[in-house]
Amino acid sequence: MSTPVLIGLLVVLALALAWHEAAHAWVADRLGDPTARMLGRVTLNPLKHLDPFLSVLLPVLMYMTVGIAFGGGKPVPVQVSNFPAQRRRWSFMLVALAGPGSNLVLAALFTLLYVACAWGGVFEGAVIRNPYGADLVYEPSMLRTVDSMLRGGMPASTAEAVVAMGVLLNLLLAVFNLMPLPPLDGSRVVGWLLPSRLAVSWYRLDRVGLMLVLGFFFLLDGFQYVQMVLLPMIEQLGLAADWLIAQRPLA
Numbered sequence: 001m002s003t004p005v006l007i008g009l010l011v012v013l014a015l016a017l018a019w020h021e022a023a024h025a026w027v028a029d030r031l032g033d034p035t036a037r038m039l040g041r042v043t044l045n046p047l048k049h050l051d052p053f054l055s056v057l058l059p060v061l062m063y064m065t066v067g068i069a070f071g072g073g074k075p076v077p078v079q080v081s082n083f084p085a086q087r088r089r090w091s092f093m094l095v096a097l098a099g100p101g102s103n104l105v106l107a108a109l110f111t112l113l114y115v116a117c118a119w120g121g122v123f124e125g126a127v128i129r130n131p132y133g134a135d136l137v138y139e140p141s142m143l144r145t146v147d148s149m150l151r152g153g154m155p156a157s158t159a160e161a162v163v164a165m166g167v168l169l170n171l172l173l174a175v176f177n178l179m180p181l182p183p184l185d186g187s188r189v190v191g192w193l194l195p196s197r198l199a200v201s202w203y204r205l206d207r208v209g210l211m212l213v214l215g216f217f218f219l220l221d222g223f224q225y226v227q228m229v230l231l232p233m234i235e236q237l238g239l240a241a242d243w244l245i246a247q248r249p250l251a
Contacts, residue, residue, distance in 0.1 A: 001154065008162030009169075013059065014046035016103060016170050017073040020177070021049040023102035024076040024095055031091040033082035041076055049073035065218075075183070089192050089199070096188030103174040110166035111241050114142050118245045123160040139245060142167065143238025150234075167237065175230045181216055183209035 001009075022044055025036035040048055050056070051074040059071035076095075083091040117123055123140040145155050145164045155161050178186040182205040191199040205212065216222040 002158065004158045005154065005161045008158065009165050012162060012166045012169055013071070014050075015044070016106060016166070016173055017055060017071070018044045018046040018049050019102050019106050020099040020173060021073040021076050023098040024078075027098035028076065028078050028091075028095045031083055031087075031094065033079050033091075033095075035079045035082065036076045039077065051075075089196075093188050093192040096185040099185050100174040100177045103170040103177075107167050107170035107174070107237070110163055110170065111142065111237055114140075114160075114163045114167065115241050115244045117159060117163060118142075119248060123155070123157045139248075141238075141245070142241040143235065144242075146234055146238055168234070171230060171233055171237070172226070175226050175233070178229075179216075179222070179226070181209070181213050182206045184213065 022042055025041035028035070029037040029042060036042060051072065054072035054074065056071070062071065078092065078095055080088050080092050118140040140160060142164060145160060146168055148155070149161070149164060149168065155164070177184050178189075180186040180190045182202070187202070187205075187209075191202050194202055
């Protein structure tokens with residue numbers, strides 16, 4: 001991975017994490033809990049959301065083990081007691097879903113950026129070498145590019161690599177955080193579905209949540225379950241992007 005691509009990757013990761021945590025903070029504030037806003041967390045400034053382990057050490061560990069620099073931000077503090085009593089569990093779940101939901105929105109925005117760059121000729125087309133005649137040049141394909149990156153490849157264009165990584169990382173963040181493991185956002189949905197007494201016991205697992213998550217993904221190969229959801233999403237979004245690219249209104 002070249003230095004410009006690595007820098008772009010870190011910028012995209014910082015943006016995705018800040019966007020995710022700021023969404024938690026903003027929704028919590030809108031639903032009645034100003035705690036995160038008072039701590040300055042309703043912001044896209046990545047420095048406000050960085051955590052030494054989740055934002056620095058974990059991405060390095062992930063890149064060394066699975067080839068993707070992936071991590072998390074400093075958890076947003078939420079005081080459930082600040083929500084209206086009749087909607088506390090519902091509000092807590094909505095705050096949790098705001099993070100993954102925001103990453104899905106950002107993935108869609110990066111997809112539109114990829115399409116716009118392809119229309120504008122920013123990316124280089126793929127060149128297929130033909131030993132019997134002229135080389136074949138195909139227009140950029142987001143599906144082909146992201147699929148290649150998942151297999152360890154990298155497009156020739158730095159801009160294309162960074163934008164495609166913006167799509168991939170945000171989809172990965174969304175799917176990862178929706179896994180029903182404490183303290184991930186998906187566990188809040190499980191807590192909302194459980195009866196009140198069971199929900200209290202379920203949320204207590206947050207105390208050992210980091211060990212649960214690391215054990216699930218590194219000891220039980222939890223990434224296979226992430227891939228079961230992630231890959232179809234990438235395929236459908238990539239097909240939609242490539243269809244838009246083929247329309248070429250700027251041609």
